[in-house]
Amino acid sequence: MIRNEKKWLEARLEEWVGERLIAGDQAEAIRVYQGEKPERQWLSFFGLLVGVGALSVGIGTILVVSYNWERIPPVLRQLGFLLALAGVAEGMARSAGNRIAGPALGVIWVLLPLAGIGLWGQVYQLSGDAFTPLAVTLMLALPVVWIGRHASAAAAHALVFVWTIFVGVLEPGSWISMRGADALRTSWLAVVAVVLWAAMLHQTRRLSGPAVTLLLWMAFLVFMFTIAGNWTGFDIRHEGIHFVVAGALTMIFWVGEGVLGLSGRRVADVGWFATACFLYVLSFFHHGVGIGGGLETAGLYYAAVLSVAGVVCLARADMDEVAGAGGPHVARVLLALPWILSALLLGGDRHEAVGYLANFVLVVFCLYTMHSAVLRADRRRVNAAVFVLGLLMLTRIMDYFGSLLTSGSAFLVLGFLFLAMAYGLNRGRRHVLEQVERGGEA
Amino acid sequence: MSGKWLRLTLVAQIIFFVAWAGVEEYGRANAVEFLLETRPVDPRDLLSGHYMTLRYTSLDPEGSVEGVRAAVRLEFEKEVTVDGRTWPVWHAVEKVEPGRVGDRSLSSTGGWADATVTGSRLDFGIDRFYFSEARKEELNSLRGGSFYVLATLGGDGTLRVKDLVWDREPPTP
Incomplete structure (x- = not known):
């Protein structure tokens, strides 16, 4: 039995005993019977071999296709895409009743049209704005x-929507652009944008649930701030102010429980996710980015007011769900760090330092999360922290070694490096989960 | 029930992509081919694949247009021989508002191309050239010489990139 099955069985046994469907000693007999069976290993030696084999075949296929891409007739590339599309759709x-394949294929199908548009663009050498392909997708x-x-496909759709509307508004040349000569001239386009947001919020609320809806609300508020800064006389000037506003909103939404009718658990999930996402975005700043501008603006005062509100909200928020070593105060500081790092962006030319700090803070944030999750016997949060840690490692490896991948052997070396990383992370994850299990039993 | 609607969605998407391919193929089948002088720069993009950004020196004639659309008159300028094959090279000679163009007929020596006015520049939708991993090393090794885009102009005023052509030898004065 794997852990999830064990947890499921335990919950069912308690329920059945409670409903008097089976007696307590029968439940105990079932526990003993299942406990004597050898536990299935998530990552067995055989599984590892299969994984290495699959990875090698996958990398080999990608290399063969990419090196011979030009030799594959365009019509075959297009047919290949249409076949992939048909395969995913079929x-x-x-897989309507399948809880894994259905949602996974749904997400792939939501994103496949974008890949198709990119392929058509390559085949016919088409240039143009980024907004139209996203809007068509x-x-x-x-x-x-x-x-x-x-729910996952709807969440992916919402993500594409946020990407689309920000690109459309900020990129010169698109029909909803607010930059350059094509600036948004008529108020009806602003109304269309708000109607689109409302429709997407409705869709997400119906299909994806409150957590994704809350994130979409945050994106909407940042969007409105961007509209105000670009279209009206509301003056922002410094790009870093957008980050401060987003950081403050992250803190404010921690107390969204009463307003949005979310359970404390959901709010904690969203707050954690938003904080991790924010730090991940800031972690790219070590490349050096050109953020700057004047600070004596209305936008800064607005960000300052939001920041005060955010700090007050975080100070009043219930930290029991996330507190680990050091208690609620340390948890509050960790959750305020994205906003603090954003505020550093306003203080001159320290962007690379902010990037390095964000990498460090994200690692600490994940380790702290694992620790607090062990205390709370929260396996889900452990998995989330391990995932973010893995994503960060993968990103930085690609950052520094991605451009060196000009040969198949380099790909293979990187593949093995990823495998080793995945193995190490999984070992660590299992160790932490065992601690969670022991804590739960105690 | 949902399976039926999902399959109908698939059919609609396939129709969209096939129709798009049909429009592009039809436009190219009825177009005139020529070269445009260019100077490529090569940023890399992991999401879009490898591509070069193309800049044109002979596609922004003097004059001014009101609004966001422009019609640009392209005409034959000279002939060049690359790898033993002779190509016509076109350049822009005039830009006006689209409504001021009387005869838009396309010939083997000239035609009208549609462009979008973006800030101070004209956008013809031919700013990128995508290339494969195998061709990357060859293109990266290029240093000097003359670069041309093999372009097509359709009767509807659409410019498209077909290929990149280069001559390693500098042009004779």
């Missing part, structure tokens, strides 16, 4: 989201 149609994927009704 798979989704046939949104429209093509809309029926998939509503017919499939998978």
Whole structure:
């Protein structure tokens, strides 16, 4: 039995005994019987071999295709894409009751049209704005989201929507652009943008649930701030102010429980996720980015007011869900760090330092999360922290070694490095989960 | 029930992509081919694949247009021979508002191309050239010489990139 099955069985046994469907000694007999069976290993030696084999075949296939890409006739590339599209669609149609394949294929299908548009763009050497392909992808994927009704596919759709509307508004040349000569001139386009946000919020609330809806609300508030800064007389000037506003909103939404009717657990999930995402974005600043501008602006005062509200909200928030070593005060400081790092962006030319700090803080944040999750016997949070830690390591490896990957052997070395990293992370994860289990039993 | 609607969605998406391919192929089948002088720079993009950004020196003639659309008159300028094959090279000679163009007919020596006015520059939608991993090393090794885009101009005023052509030898004065 794997851990999830054990947890499920334990919950069912308690329920059945409570409902008097089985007696307590029968439940105990079942526990003993299942406990005597050898536990299935998540990552067995055989599984590792299969993984290495699959990875090698995958890398080999990618290399063969990419090195011979130009030799593959365009029509074959296009046919290949249409076949992949049909395969994913058919798979989704046939996996309606499957809790893993259905949602996974739904997410892939939402994103596949964008890949198709990119392929068509390559085949026909098309240039143009980034907004149109994203907007077309949104429209093509809309029926998939509503017919499939998978929460993860709807979340992916919402992500593409946020990407689309920000690109459309900020990129010169798109029909909803607010930059350059094509600046948003008519108020009806602003109304269209708000209606689109409302529709997306409705869709996300219906199909993806409150956590994704809350994140979409945050994106909407940042969007409105961007609109105000670009379109009205509201003056922002310094790009770092956007980050301060987003950081303050992250803190404010920790107390969204009463306003949005979310459970404390959900709010903690969203707060954790938003903080991790924010730090991950800031971690890219070590490349050096050109953030700057004047500070004596209305935008700064607005950000300052939001920041005060955010600090007050965080100070009043219930930290029991996330507190680990050091208690609630340390947890509060950790959750305020994205906002503090954003504020550093306003203080001159320290962007690279902010990037390095964000990398360090994200590692500490994940380790702290694992520790607090052990105390609370929260396996889900352990897995989330391990995932973010793995993502950060993968990103930095690609940052520094990605450009060196000009040969197949380099790909293979990197593949083995990833395998070793995955193995190490999984060992660590299992160790922490065992601690969680022991804590739960105690 | 949902399976049926999902398959209908798939059919609609396939129709979209096939129709798009049809429009592009039809436009190219009825277009005139020529070269445009260019100077490529090569940023890399992991999401979009490898591509070069193309800059044109002969596609922004003097004059001014009101609004966000422009019609640009392209005409034959000279002939060049690259790898034993002779190509016509076109350049822009005039830009006006689209409504002021009387005869838009396309010939083997000239035609009207549509452009979007973005800030101070004209955007013809031919700013990128995508290339494969195998061709990357060859293109990265290029240092000097003349670069041209093999372009097509359709009767509807659409400019498209077909290929990148280069001559390692500097042009004779």
